[in-house]
Amino acid sequence: MVAFALFSMLGARLYFLQVMQPEDFEAQVLSNRVRTIYTEAPRGQILDASGRVLAGQRESLVVTVDWTVLREAGDEARAEVFSEVSAALTTSGIKTKASGLNDVYSRAVDGALKPVVVADDVGEEVWIRLEEADLVGIAVERRFVRTYPYGDIGAHIVGYTGSVRDPDVAAELNLASDKIYFAGDELGIAGLEKVYEDVLRGTPEIRRVEVDAQNRLVRTLDIRQEAVAGQDIVLSIDIDVQYAAEQILEDELAQARERDPSGDGLAHLADSGSLVALNVNDGSVLALASYPSFDPRDFVLGISGDLWRELSDRADLPLLNRTIRGNYAAGSTFKPFVAYAAVDAGIRDQYFTWLDEGVYILESCIDPANAAAGCRFQNAGQAVLGPVQLRDALERSSDTYFYSLGETFWDQQDTYGRTGIQDTAQQFGFGTQSGIDLPIQAAGRLPTPENRIEQFGEEALWYPGDNVQLAIGQTDLLVTPVQLANAYAMLATGGTRFEPRVVDSIAFEGQVIEELPPVVAAEVQFDPEILAPIYDGLLAVVNPSLGTGRGTAVNAFAGFDLANYPIAGKTGTAEVDDKADFALFAGFGPWPEPEYAVAAILEQSGFGGDAAAPAVRRLFEILSGAAFAPAAPLAEERVIEVVGISPVDFAASLSALELFPELSPSQDEVEPEQ
Amino acid sequence: MTASTAPGSLRYRNESNRAKLANMDWSLVVLVLGAVGIGTLAIYSATRSPDGGFGLASKQVVFLAGGLVLMVAVAMVDYAKYRLVLPLMGLATVAALVAVLTPLGTEVRGTKGWFIVAGFSLQPAEFAKIGLIILLAAVFTGRSGNVEAPRIALSLVILGVLSALVLAERETGSVLVYCTIALGIYLVAGMPARFLILLVASAVGVFSVIFTSGVLAGYQQDRLTSFIDQESNVGASYNQVQSVNAIGSGGLTGKGLFEGPQTQFGFVPAQETDFIFTVVAEELGFVGAGAVLLLQGLILVRIFRVAQMARDSFGALLCVGVFAMLLIHVVQNVGMTMRLMPVTGIPLPFVSYGGSSLITSLIGIGLVQSVSVHRRRGAV
The missing domain is CATH 3.40.710.10 (DD-peptidase/beta-lactamase superfamily)
Structure with missing residues (x-):
């Protein structure tokens, strides 16, 4: 009887704790005698088609604050430590206030059980000074820091990383993936850094140590988890071609600004645009240029609040990847x-x-x-x-x-x-997402x-x-530039549409470990007899010898070796209320066995034949194998001094760009065109 | 006191070993193996190494093998024969408990109660539980329902000596177990109520004196005060906070084997030994933890059945002793992990990692099996 009563009590308590869940046990993680020390593994690299590093790692000397230790130290001792650290940093040229350090510390308390970075890229002298001072809870250590050697080239594709904001976010991430996250960890926020997070992120080292009452390390108990570096992703994009595409786009926009207003009489603002090239036979992306761009190096270890506001408030939206997020009238x-x-x-x-x-x-x-x-x-x-x-x-x-x-x-x-x-x-x-392996794409x-x-x-x-x-x-x-290029790619193949792919393969330590196969988005048997006159018309748009010579893009392609590399395409000049016309061109070549589809959309740049077709022509010159000068330059080495806020994916915080004439309820009363 | 039973009243059955095996309580064996199975899995989860090593689980399997051999050996011998060697057993128990206090013994985690032999550590305080069961059962066998003062006095001496020795080793938890075993045997042996009340009252008195007199080490006091006042000492209640969090976060079906963060990141100290229940509860949830409780309960039910079928009161009291020993282990251990009980170093029978504990529990089952094998004719 007594035994039965005792067992009932145990069972009831178990049921109460586990099934009724009176408290949020998940959130309650503390540590005492045994502490778990946790070190992030290096993140995988993002490599271009010929193996050049677009996103990589370097080591940086950082100053860290261990809140678990400082919390025990008491207010006075803590204030002393912070003033000593701020003095050391300020003398070395990194202006820091003790109150600022205290803020960082306060935010970290009860967060992740790992030291937080308060300053990075500190010099050796800071290291020596702080090591000698032997301040409680302060350490100078080497950490991996993200680098983007090509700066703003391909920035919309590569994206950027930020940090896991708080333990709640970390918990969500841990539920959603088989990687391990703690607050403060590096996390892909935009672009490929975000999409391929699971591949790029390494497995951290988790080591259990025994500490004494003063939190001093006594000994390592065991290593629960060995560090494993993240895997690399290899793009189908050659960074030189990408750079050339960006240069062409920028240059054609500049030329459009000089040109006289076209049909609508409005001056060309020509401040932004897209240029996209796809391989029609497997969907791989060759260039994905969105202008204007940004420098992902500004985001490493947090972006300053001022710069973030400036970037996200700018009218030409540099953080927006227009190729996948810009919705345009076709x-x-x-x-x-x-x-x-x-x-x-x-x-x-x-x-x-x-x-x-x-x-x-x-x-x-x-x-x-x-x-x-x-x-x-x-x-x-x-x-x-x-x-x-x-x-x-x-x-x-x-x-x-x-x-x-x-x-x-x-x-x-x-x-x-x-x-x-x-x-x-x-x-x-049209009307569905292209399925490209980049985040937050619009569907048109x-x-x-x-x-x-x-x-x-x-x-x-x-x-x-x-x-x-x-x-x-x-x-x-509405279409996005990638959607438009992909529709023309499907037209070129006569019925196969692929999901555009920026990433070609996954590699580890220089070896390809997984080729990502092309993904067919749709397979439709279009009638070749219906396609034939359409091909004829599109060829005539570009090639004088294949039409009347009055095609809308004949001028733009004058001088291009069309005899050996025939291109089919179509111009577009889209009207948007109160704005100069948007210039479009989409096409594919070489006919009759097309390899590439290219689309350009230049905002407020006038006729498609004047502004967009030349951009496509110049990219085709490069794709057709003509020698091209622009080799992508490496960005200048830069020291990161500011630890700022962790950014968000700008595109996710923004409704998609939508540029089309305003709809009035009485569409039948449409104004005649001027 | 030995062989006090007349030969005529006892019919020793010289059956073949095969027949003896058939008379073992096999459902009890299956239940025990089930509990050990879950335990070994949990030990594996808590201590496996990242490169795929089995951690302490492989050692536990070795202990299990040894323990099973001992269990069968103990079961095959007619338990009546254990009475023949009572003085020897008493002396051996006391000798081991004394020896461990000498430089022969080793201090592990604040407890000077270990022999290190050939890489294995042995805890005599565990094995002494078996000794105590047999001694007390023998003391009270005879005219049941008439427990006279000398026998009580003798039993109290035995209990006192053993308790004093383990207290000297700072094995406080074992004292609790010893007292429970004694209480169980007193109850079933039919001790008059006035004696019982007197005993319990004096036990409370002794406990109060011990607690206030400074005999207990600081950490032992901390454990108890922190249980009573959860806010008083963060350090001492740490185990239980972590343990309750782990159990609570397990939910109905658990985090999945090898998936519990509290377990895998080692937030619950002693999770493979005294706090093994948290591993099961976190990773396998209410389903797994409930199964462990159910298995333990069924084991006790079977032991109770065997006690009812015992040939004589000595056999029945042996079963009662084992019953009381296992019961207090389960209640105290599981209660501790869920903050129903203060923290004491008492393992969960069959489930916790530890050779001494597992082997002692299996020897206890062996005693019960011996009673089952040599039960009354016709009793099923």
């Missing part, structure tokens, strides 16, 4: 996909001849300007192109040809469905009557004018 680069939808649906065949009079009247809509029936839509530059077939409509970018397709799709929706254009576009990847937007109401509410009805605008890639259709 403009005429969308036309090949509308063409495929139309021919596939049987609305027109390739030989149908449309009379382009430069203007298209949508009868069903009321134009508020003159209160007359019918809204006017017209070609860019009010050009009158005369009779055009499908390939001509692409070569010379006839808007009216596609306006009429847009209206027909809508008028005969009983036959073609309400979303005939969108269904085809979706197959090319493929508007349909249904999802527009979901997004903007019951007021946002779909009018025939929307279909007309959609057919030339306007209304609220």
Whole structure:
């Protein structure tokens, strides 16, 4: 009886503790006699296609504060220690206040059981002085510090690291991955540093030591966990090509700023843009340039609050990777996909001849300007192109040809469905994330009557004018530069779309240990007979000898060796309210066995043929094997002096960049183009 | 006192070893092996080395093998024969406890109670528990229901001598076990209530004197005061705070074997020995810890059954002694890990790491098995 009662008591207590969970036991971790000393292992490197280090490690002399020791020391002793340390640092040129050290200490108390860094890259003299002073709880030790030898080149791809903010974040990370984290540990925050965190992060050394009542180390009990360095990731990108792409983009933006305003009469701000190159046969990325950029070295061991505010407040958003996070109106680069939808649906065949009079009247809509029936839509530059077939409509970018397709799709929706254009576009990847191995990518937007109401509410009805605008890639259709390049890559392959891949393989100690295979995002059997005239039209856009010579990008490619390296592509000039036109170009080559797809979007830079096509042409010169000068320079060696705040992923804190004309509830009353 | 039973009243059964084995309580063996299995797994989890070494688990398996051999050996001998060597057993027990206080013994973790022999450490205070059980059972065998003063006096002398010796070794926990064994045997032997009350009252008195007189080492006082006043001494209650956190964080199904951070990062001191229950509770959760409790409970139930079927009161009292020994171990140890009891160095039978403890427990089971093997004819 007594035994039974005692057992019931034990069982009840066990149930109370384990199942009823009266306290948050997880959070309560203390240490006493046995302390666990924990040392991070070096993080893996990020290497370019030829093995050059884009993100690496170096050792730095850091001053650390061990709060577990200082807490025992008492207020007075602690104040003395801090004033001694601040004096040592300040004499050596690192201005530090004792109160600042006390702040760092206060934040660390009850956090991770490891010393926190209060100053880094200190000189030998600080080391010697502090070692001689033998201050309680203060140590000078070597730690690994992240380096980014190429500075801002490829910064959006490489990303940056920060630190694990507090034990709660560490606990979440420990739940989510099989790595071990404590507060204060290095953590990938943006770019590849974030996506490949599990690969790059090493396994820390965990050593148990016995300490006496004064927290002095008595002996090492055991090493629970040997340190294992992180693995390296090897990119498909060659840093020289990446640098060339960034230089081209920057240069073309500069040239666009000099050019006279185009159709809309607004001066070109041309302050930002993207240039993307993909391998159409496996999705590997060759260049991913987003301008403007930033220097990830500013983030090492924490970024100063001022610099962080400056970077994140700047109007041209340097921290934003526009290639995957910029949502842009596609403009005429969308036309090949509308063409495929139309021919596939049987609305027109390739030989149908449309009379382009430069203007298209949508009868069903009321134009508020003159209160007359019918809204006017017209070609860019009010050009009158005369009779055009499908390939001509692409070569010379006839808007009216596609306006009429847009209206027909809508008028005969009983036959073609309400979303005939969108269904085809979706197959090319519009409206879905490309799946690239970079974080926080946007999905663009493929508007349909249904999802527009979901997004903007019951007021946002779909009018025939929307279909007309959609057919030339306007209304609220949005693409990211990577999506656009990938859609053209799929067009080039005739039906295979890959997820773009920046990382090619994983390596350890110089040996490749895992090749990352291409990932097919979609496989569609497009009809070659429908594709043929589209290819013809896109080739004619670029190659005078393969068309009438009046293609919209013929000038941009003048002098390029098109005879040996034919390129197909499409210009786009997208309109955004109150801003100069956005210049777009997307294409692939060499025809007939395409290897690369390239897309450029230059914000507020005017006509696609003037600003974007030259950027693509110059990148193709490099991809086609022409010798190119720009070798990526190594950034200057820099000493990191400031321990600042741990940054966040800027893109995650920001809603995606969305640049398209504002939607008014009465889309049928669309203003005629100027 | 030896062979006081008339030969005619006892029918020694000279059965074959095979028949004896068949008469062992096999469900008891299975339950014990189950508990040892879980324990060894937990020891492995708590002490394995990063390169895949088995840690202390392999040593525990060696102890288990030795202990099982001893268990069967003890079971095969008719327990009545143990009465024949009582004086020898008493002398050996006392001698071992004395010897360990001499330079022959070694001090480990504040306790001068260890012999180091060929790399293995032995704790005579553990083995003395068996000696005490047999001695007290013998003292009270005879006319049951009529426990006269001389016998009580004799038993108190035995208890006092052994307790004094282990106290000198600073094995406070063992004193608790000895007293519980004695109490169990007193109860079943039918000690009059007035004696019992007197004994308990004087035990409380003795305890108070000991606690206030400074016989206890500082850390022993700390443990007890920190249990009573959780805030008084952070250092001393550290074990229990960590232990309760580990148990509580285990939840219903636990963190998974080898996945408990408290265990793997070694936050609970003595987690492979006295605090092994926290390892099971953290990594295997309520399911695993409940299973350990259930196994221990069933072991006690089987011992109780064997006691009921015993051929004579000596056999029954042996079972009662083992029952009391295991019961106080489980209650005190598990209670300690969950902060129901103060911290004392008492291991969890069959589960904790430690050769002396495991072998002592298995010898105790061997005694019970001997009672089972040589039970009344027809008793099942």
